[in-house]
Amino acid sequence: MADLINRRDLLKLAGVGAAVFVSGTTVIGGGIQKKKEESFYFVQLSDTHWGFNGPNINPDSQGTLKKAVDAVNALDEQPDFIVFTGDLTQTTDDRKLRRDRMAEFRDIASQLKVKTVRFMPGEHDASLDRGEAYQEFFGDLHYTFDHNGVHFITLDNVSDPTAAVGENQLQWLQADLKQLNKDERIVVLTHRPLFDLAPDWDWATRDGAAVIDTLLQHSNVTVLYGHIHQEHHHMTGHIAHHAARSLMWALPEPGSVPKKAQLPWNAAEPYKGLGFRNVEAQIAQARYVIEEFPISRG
Amino acid sequence: MKKIVVHALLVTVTAGLLLELMVIRSTAEDLRSNQQVIRISASTFEFKPSEITVKKGVPVTLEFMSQDRHHGFRLSEFHLQADIKPGVVEKLRFVPDKIGKFAFFCDVFCGDGHEDMSGTLTVVE
Numbered sequence: 001m002a003d004l005i006n007r008r009d010l011l012k013l014a015g016v017g018a019a020v021f022v023s024g025t026t027v028i029g030g031g032i033q034k035k036k037e038e039s040f041y042f043v044q045l046s047d048t049h050w051g052f053n054g055p056n057i058n059p060d061s062q063g064t065l066k067k068a069v070d071a072v073n074a075l076d077e078q079p080d081f082i083v084f085t086g087d088l089t090q091t092t093d094d095r096k097l098r099r100d101r102m103a104e105f106r107d108i109a110s111q112l113k114v115k116t117v118r119f120m121p122g123e124h125d126a127s128l129d130r131g132e133a134y135q136e137f138f139g140d141l142h143y144t145f146d147h148n149g150v151h152f153i154t155l156d157n158v159s160d161p162t163a164a165v166g167e168n169q170l171q172w173l174q175a176d177l178k179q180l181n182k183d184e185r186i187v188v189l190t191h192r193p194l195f196d197l198a199p200d201w202d203w204a205t206r207d208g209a210a211v212i213d214t215l216l217q218h219s220n221v222t223v224l225y226g227h228i229h230q231e232h233h234h235m236t237g238h239i240a241h242h243a244a245r246s247l248m249w250a251l252p253e254p255g256s257v258p259k260k261a262q263l264p265w266n267a268a269e270p271y272k273g274l275g276f277r278n279v280e281a282q283i284a285q286a287r288y289v290i291e292e293f294p295i296s297r298g
Numbered sequence: 299m300k301k302i303v304v305h306a307l308l309v310t311v312t313a314g315l316l317l318e319l320m321v322i323r324s325t326a327e328d329l330r331s332n333q334q335v336i337r338i339s340a341s342t343f344e345f346k347p348s349e350i351t352v353k354k355g356v357p358v359t360l361e362f363m364s365q366d367r368h369h370g371f372r373l374s375e376f377h378l379q380a381d382i383k384p385g386v387v388e389k390l391r392f393v394p395d396k397i398g399k400f401a402f403f404c405d406v407f408c409g410d411g412h413e414d415m416s417g418t419l420t421v422v423e
Contacts, residue, residue, distance in 0.1 A: 091410050127407040161368055161407045162381060200374055200403055202412075258401070260413065 041280040043079045046226030047246035051090035051101035057249045073113045085226035086122030086191030102137040122191045123158040131159035155190040157205040164206040188223040198254040220286040245275040271295040333357045341365035343411030351420045362388040370406030394421040
């Protein structure tokens with residue numbers, strides 16, 4: 001772990017400390033043979049809410065995402081790829097403005113040095129038009145890809161405004177998993193939590209239990225998601241779920257206040273609670289080392 | 299002869315349906331008389347009324363109608379959930395078995411003010 005941090009010199013970059021979380025310690029023999037000894041890392045950014053305007057919440061709403069892009073570009077060792085786990089833009093009823101925001105967001109994301117960037121929608125991007133505009137700019141709402149022996153599955157639990165994955169997508173997931181060995185390294189990327197973290201705060205997926213039941217049939221599954229604007233770690237059986245911070249505003253801990261509300265900007269601690277994360281996939285160990293990084297003040 | 303039989307059959311079926319409808323209506327009215335019926339309008343981004351008071355132990359029917367788009371209703375304390383779609387009256391029936399104030403929310407993402415779409419159910423003795 002220390003080697004990992006020193007090698008990337010990320011602490012120096014961020015200017016302050018980084019939290020480190022290790023996920024998934026199970027080691028199962030067999031399964032993936034290719035590149036089993038290797039590791040790689042990718043960056044997760046989430047909940048950028050491009051287009052949000054609220055000086056009391058984030059007076060640097062036009063600059064925070066750009067700072068994150070600069071921070072990722074400044075990494076000594078560039079990640080293999082970058083994922084944005086939803087709420088790329090702030091929702092709007094205005095169809096044109098929605099597309100303008102997506103175009104602006106895409107332009108900013110295009111400034112990333114790493115050109116392999118994976119997107120997925122949040123409810124702000126896709127719930128009002130069932131993902132119509134999102135698909136024009138970013139492609140499929142759910143899909144899979146493979147990288148160095150890890151199978152990534154992006155699940156859409158937002159384009160249905162009821163926060164459901166839906167029967168069709170569930171069948172698609174089951175068909176995809178059927179092709180894999182039971183010990184395949186699997187990372188699920190999604191926006192909302194798949195488990196009932198705080199349903200009264202919309203922190204749940206209506207049919208998430210069915211998704212988790214399906215995933216539980218595989219031994220090496222980790223879920224990375226966004227939506228709740230804070231770091232959070234939870235286990236459902238052997239599946240680890242890790243929520244990422246936002247790049248626009250922070251939210252209170254689940255159930256800590258009667259009503260969910262954006263945390264106000266603190267001038268004494270600007271960007272507090274905001275940040276991005278690096279995820280190192282240690283393939284042989286089926287382990288994911290997560291490092292959380294705040295937004296630099298620069 | 300065949301015509302007469304068909305006619306008689308139609309009359310019988312129609313009468314039966316009417317009777318059935320009357321029974322259903324009557325049953326509904328009887329039920330209603332013993333119920334607290336609350337009609338709730340949902341629109342961006344509010345419930346009207348948003349403050350509801352009901353009596354403990356008396357059956358409640360909540361009738362929802364959306365004025366614009368798909369909304370939701372979630373009242374976890376009583377395990378109630380409804381999808382509220384334009385043009386459809388959605389009903390939820392329950393018997394409040396505890397007193398207190400209970401928050402309800404829209405649980406279908408409906409836009410920029412979705413987070414503020416909430417209300418309170420107060421149950422009194």
